[in-house]
Amino acid sequence: MFLPSLEQWIIQKRREFHRYPELSFNECMTQKRIMDSLKEFGLESSSIAGTGVVAEITGNGPGPCIAIRADTDALPIQEEESDHNGEYISCHKGVMHACGHDGHTAIVLGVARMLFEKRHEFSGKVRLIFQPAEEQYPGGACQVIEHGGLEGVDAIIGLHIFGDVDVGNVRFCPGPFMASSNDFSVRIIGKGGHVSTPGYCVNPIEMAADVISRARLESARKVDPSRHVFGFGAVTGGTRSNIIPDEVQIFGSFRTFNEMDTVTIENALENILGSIMNKYSDKDLAGVPSYELDVLHGYPVLVNNPDFTAAASRLLKQLFVNVDDNASPIFGSEDFAYYLRQVPGMFLFLGTRNPEKDIIENNHSSSFDLDEAVLMQGVQILCSIALDFLKKPEEYIY
Known part of the structure; x- marks a missing residue:
């Protein structure tokens, strides 16, 4: 041929x-x-x-x-x-x-x-x-x-x-x-209700906002910004402007050049979530708030x-x-x-x-x-x- x-x-x-x-x-x-x-x-x-x-x-x-x-x-x-x-x-x-x-x-x-x-x-x-x-x-x-x-x-x-x-x-x-890829999702569980009675609610949207505002700053404090990137890509939760939902999910990703930095950022995220749960805890509402963190470690x-x-x-x-x-x-x-x-x-x-x-x-x-x-x-x-x-x-x- x-x-x-x-x-x-x-x-x-x-x-x-x-x-x-x-x-x-x-x-x-x-x-x-x-x-x-x-x-x-x-x-x-x-x-x-x-x-x-x-x-x-x-x-x-x-x-x-x-x-x-x-x-x-x-x-x-x-x-x-x-x-x-x-x-x-x-x-x-x-x-x-x-x-x-x-x-x-x-x-x-x-x-x-x-x-x-x-x-x-x-x-x-x-x-x-x-x-x-x-x-x-x-x-x-x-x-x-x-x-x-x-x-x-x-x-x-x-x-x-x-x-x-x-x-x-x-x-x-x-x-x-080339960096490792690590995707994560956080399910934040609060207590829903009407926005006119916030005292009866534990607002997961406010907690999610706290996570988003604190996590990137904390990751930069723990790991040099030249060695990693960290960000959020999606937030889901709620149905109407005057209804506080029971839960919210946030999705993000971070990338690093060594496993130690990966562990450091993951631990920092866990610590932030624990701190925020304590901040919003209500002694009259057992088990609220709470969270579920899932980290998917992708390519190394x-x-x-x-x-x-x-x-x-x-x-x-x-x-x-x-x-x-x-x-x-x-x-x-x-x-x-x-x-x-x-x-x-x-x-x-x-x-x-x-x-x-x-x-x-x-x-x-x-x-x-x-x-x-x-x-x-x-x-x-x-x-x-x-x-x-x-x-x-x-x-x-x-």
Whole structure:
């Protein structure tokens, strides 16, 4: 079968994935397209984690194994038409590749094709993981791991395309690079009644207001603001302006770069709630007020292995101009963190922002798009690290 040039091919693939996006854990046709794309140049693959794909390229002799991961799911966003996307705008109403996962998938397909052609030039193995459901907790990475996706793997690499990073710029750092995500809900139970007789009521709305006003200040007092973010996203309760409800629910989230800060903020929230309950307690009303706090610990902190990152940095600075190996960590979270808990490796960002082409929207925007020039650069980055690792793994993992 005649195949177009690698760059043309990965652009075609990216546009195909963009045109037919699928939500987390529902990437059935995406899975088939990936497997068919690999088969085009002779690489067999198999399913993993339900709607994921795994394939392996074996070199010319024994050696270590490095894994390369792409995420494949889209978001529940209605795509806006633009001057760029007329040929590939989403055909699925309310679903869009607004986070670059179509680009990640195309890049790793390009890596697969390039390394398959070079398989007689290196020793060891390259495992390609096309992972479902990065966007929806609990994420697909844990399922990949549970199904043996990292068995025999010595290291792993991945990248993410970002709309707020200038096109072609590469960013990463050793150690914590992306934050943990922690969502919480608080159910505050008081005693309802009419607003004209507040003495007979314990108003949960007033208590919720106290929680909201105090919690962020207390979290900033306990944990340096540069190391965390904390905020509320929803408040529900009540039906009419003159009726005090029996209960209110508030929902929020906080993110940190280490587990100690996570525990500190969670404990601070518990202490604030206990203090507020005491403040509003009524000796004539047994059991009122009270609260229920539920904290969902999502993806953990993503920690790049320092030795692996240092070796990759030396290589990338030789190959590319704009490489920042001391980038500031961000408060976004990623389930790639689970892989890095199992094996050494790194995660990096690749910029796609290009005002000259009017590509300026950030990830998760309904107008997000890629400068497709970064696709080939992504292939070159991942291939270069993988081949260098297979040639001299002792420089990456001590």
